[in-house]
Amino acid sequence: MSAEAAYRAIELAFGAPETLAATATLSAEQRDALRQFWIGRASGELTTALSFEFILADLQQLSAPSALTELAERAIADEHRHVDWCLRFAELWGDGQPAQAELGGTRPLTFEGANERDMRLLRTVFGCCFSETVAVHVLLASQAEIKLESMARLNRQHVAEEVGHSRLGWALVAWPGLSARDRGLIAEFVPLMTRVTRALWCGPERAADAALHELGYLSLPLVQKACDVAFETVILPGLERNQIRL
Ligand SMILES: [Fe+2]
């Protein structure tokens, strides 16, 4: 299914009576937890959209192949659409109260001790091989719990798009334009990028709630488990396979 067709189906399911009816079974506290969660998520998506703008500029400066810059361009548009949908769900669970996303930062990430070119490499590796790869695993874990059709469709589409975003990082580390020295540099920063990724994803202490998991809520236990799976099965082996050895 194309992205356009997927979003048409999401829109249809969002407008179906089943979606609105789901709010009736929730307590005021649960609705508020969902509203806050989706606002936070929208803010994360907005911050990620800006990170991809920095990544796009970095890739252009690195003279990376156009296949990579195109992935970055697509990611910017995808993340903005994620913001819009997160806000729509925030408003749904919040009884129609308007919701707004806020940027979590306005400057490119920096890595102490790295020069300007190194930082351009590290930002894509961190954003895509680390954070977006974790995103794929977190959303997949959530997909297994979701029961509401509109959310299941939205989450499935977000997974597909996050896979594309993580691929950008994996394409960069597979690029022959990276030297042995570049790979050694990335390896040096793996422990730091691992800590920052875990801190970013496992920050909010949201308790597990089966009823909320069915609606796409990401509790801390769900996120932590998915994060472990991402590191063990994809991130660390994927780096190793691309001669980035710890
Ligand atoms: Fe996203």
Ligand SMILES: [Fe+2]
């Ligand atoms: Fe993403």
